[in-house]
Amino acid sequence: MSAIETTEGYQVRLDIFEGPLDLLLFLIRKKKIEIHDIPIAAITRDYLGYLDRKEQINLDREAEFLFVAALLIYIKSQMLLPREKDLDEEGDPRQLLVDRLLEYQKVKAACSLLREKEDDQLQQWKRGFLPPLPGGDELDFTEVSLFDLAESFFVMMKRRAGEDFRVIKGKNVSLEEKMKEILASLEKDGPLDFKEYFERQESLEEALVSFFCLLDLINSRTVVAVQAEIFQTIKVWLRKASRRTHAHD
Amino acid sequence: MTDDLKETIESLIFISQDPLTPDRIQSVLEDAAAEDIRRAIDELILSYDSPEHGIRIIQTGGGYIFATKPDHDRPVRRLLQIERKNRLSSAALETLCTVAYHQPVTLAEISALRGVDSTTALKTLLEKKLIRIVGRKKAPGNPLVYRTSEKFLQYFGLNSLDELPSEEEIAKILQEEKISEL
Numbered sequence: 001m002s003a004i005e006t007t008e009g010y011q012v013r014l015d016i017f018e019g020p021l022d023l024l025l026f027l028i029r030k031k032k033i034e035i036h037d038i039p040i041a042a043i044t045r046d047y048l049g050y051l052d053r054k055e056q057i058n059l060d061r062e063a064e065f066l067f068v069a070a071l072l073i074y075i076k077s078q079m080l081l082p083r084e085k086d087l088d089e090e091g092d093p094r095q096l097l098v099d100r101l102l103e104y105q106k107v108k109a110a111c112s113l114l115r116e117k118e119d120d121q122l123q124q125w126k127r128g129f130l131p132p133l134p135g136g137d138e139l140d141f142t143e144v145s146l147f148d149l150a151e152s153f154f155v156m157m158k159r160r161a162g163e164d165f166r167v168i169k170g171k172n173v174s175l176e177e178k179m180k181e182i183l184a185s186l187e188k189d190g191p192l193d194f195k196e197y198f199e200r201q202e203s204l205e206e207a208l209v210s211f212f213c214l215l216d217l218i219n220s221r222t223v224v225a226v227q228a229e230i231f232q233t234i235k236v237w238l239r240k241a242s243r244r245t246h247a248h249d
Numbered sequence: 250m251t252d253d254l255k256e257t258i259e260s261l262i263f264i265s266q267d268p269l270t271p272d273r274i275q276s277v278l279e280d281a282a283a284e285d286i287r288r289a290i291d292e293l294i295l296s297y298d299s300p301e302h303g304i305r306i307i308q309t310g311g312g313y314i315f316a317t318k319p320d321h322d323r324p325v326r327r328l329l330q331i332e333r334k335n336r337l338s339s340a341a342l343e344t345l346c347t348v349a350y351h352q353p354v355t356l357a358e359i360s361a362l363r364g365v366d367s368t369t370a371l372k373t374l375l376e377k378k379l380i381r382i383v384g385r386k387k388a389p390g391n392p393l394v395y396r397t398s399e400k401f402l403q404y405f406g407l408n409s410l411d412e413l414p415s416e417e418e419i420a421k422i423l424q425e426e427k428i429s430e431l
Contacts, residue, residue, distance in 0.1 A: 018343055019365035029426075064365050103362060109422040111339075111346045113414040117405040118342075122334050123319035124307065127266050 020068035021104040023050060028101070035101060038094055040079060044072040071097065144225040144234050146215065149194070152234060153211050156198050160207075173206045179213045186223065186238045194225065194234035254281055255289040262293070268312025268403060310403035344370035348380050348395055349413055355392040371395070379404060 017023040027046045028035055051065055078093035092098075186192060201207035214236065217223040224237050261277060262269050274286055290306075290313060297305040307316045317325050326332070337345065344367045347359050359367045374380045381398045385391040402408065414422075 018339060019363055021364040068364060100362075100364070104364070105423065106419050107343065107346050107350060107362065109419045109426075110350060110414045111342050112422060113418060114346060114349075114405055115336075115342060117407070118336060119334075120319070121309075121404060121406045122336065123322040124316035125322075125325045125329070126314055126316045 020065045021101060022108070023047065023065065024068065025101060025105060025108070035105075036098060038098070040072060040076045040094065044069070044076060047072060144227045146218070148227070149215070149218075149225055149234065152194060153198065156195065157204065157207065160199075160204070173209045175209055175213060175216075178206075178209050179217065182210065182213055182217065183222070183238075186236070191238075192236045194236060197236075254278070254285055255292055258286065258289050259293055262306055262313050263315055265312075265314060268308075268310040268314045270312040273312070307406065308408060309406045310399055311408045338370075338373075340365075340367075340370045341373050345374055345379055345397070345401070348374070349397050349401070349410070352396045353383055353386075353394045354396075355386055355388075355394055357392060359395075 017026065024043070024047065027043055028038065031042070031046070033039065033043070048069055051062070051069060075093045075097060182192075198207050198210065201210055214223070214225075218225055222239060224239055225234055226237055227234050257278065258274055261274060271283070271286060271290070274290075275281070275283060278286065294306045294308075294313075296302075302318075303321055304315050304317050306313050343363060344359060347362050347367075348354055351358065351362060356367060356371055359371065371380070375382075377400075378398055379401045380395050382393050383396045384394050386394050397410070402410070402412075407413065
């Protein structure tokens with residue numbers, strides 16, 4: 001998103017605003033306007049000024065900004081229209097917007113208070129806490145669906161199928177053993193890299209068994225497969241609750 | 250029985266991973282009087298507040314739980330290998346706030362209040378279990394209705410929704426903002 005310069009000379013970007021109401025409140029404050037008596041024409045001009053400086057409109061996000069722009073213009077037109085009765089009797093066309101702004105302003109203020117509480121709480125560590133991936137920052141990890149897992153798995157297996165394969169028979173891998181192996185490795189070495197793990201498997205059979213184990217463990221909610229972002233490496237993690245039960249075993 | 254009541258409760262709170270409510274304590278210690286339990290908890294809290302302890306008992310989510318004192322935040326994070334704090338994004342916090350003050354509320358109502366589509370933020374909050382689905386609204390499309398969860402209270406160190414910032418506190422904040430602009 002392009003940077004927007006305000007008349008005061010400092011830079012304000014549209015994407016720092018949570019939404020159109022946030023931008024409107026900002027403009028109202030900046031102009032030191034009384035919220036109950038908004039000069040619609042002036043504020044609309046400022047508001048459109050912010051939108052105008054953008055070369056492109058990203059419909060996903062800015063549609064909401066445009067909607068409020070349309071609302072402002074509509075309100076102005078309502079105020080300009082000649083009426084039979086006085087505005088007072090029919091109600092101020094701005095009222096709906098003012099109510100929304102006041103309500104939004106309240107939520108914003110409550111937000112800042114809750115943010116303080118959040119910061120307080122985040123400094124007090126409690127038990128029953130699940131450590132994040134080593135080296136992982138505050139990214140939101142999303143749990144990977146079975147389809148994502150299966151897809152990654154098949155892609156990897158396909159790649160391996162192309163390799164020159166010499167199968168040496170002799171080692172039978174049991175599901176049960178493999179499961180224990182995976183759990184032991186998770187307990188000992190922490191999170192496991194999905195791709196790395198399967199590339200380490202000796203045979204296709206062993207990889208398949210491991211994959212079934214993993215699915216089973218995810219299904220029983222013993223482990224969780226997470227991904228920081230789409231297309232990034234998938235990591236497998238021991239769930240907190242299971243760690244506790246294992247400690248008791 | 251009452252001789253070691255304080256110590257018993259201390260061990261119960263110690264072992265709890267979620268805030269332990271007075272009701273739960275009462276159900277375990279059937280013979281103890283509610284009054285004695287309350288006094289014992291108060292004494293415990295007081296004794297842990299002294300500087301010789303690195304941990305203390307805090308009241309949150311309607312119960313009691315042990316927590317490290319804020320002074321030890323940094324070393325604890327180093328131990329847990331957490332470099333930065335995992336705060337809520339401003340969009341998520343704003344959405345959560347909207348739910349908290351307008352619950353029970355639907356996605357469309359939240360989006361209207363914020364003036365922004367809140368689908369993603371709502372999904373994040375659901376995943377974090379800070380809000381929960383409580384049913385469907387009897388309206389066209391039967392939209393899902395959301396409320397804040399128990400975990401929401403714990404997350405902000407509140408004991409009930411009554412402890413959310415009040416109208417007066419909010420008005421005070423707005424007043425301060427106004428003054429700072431002048």
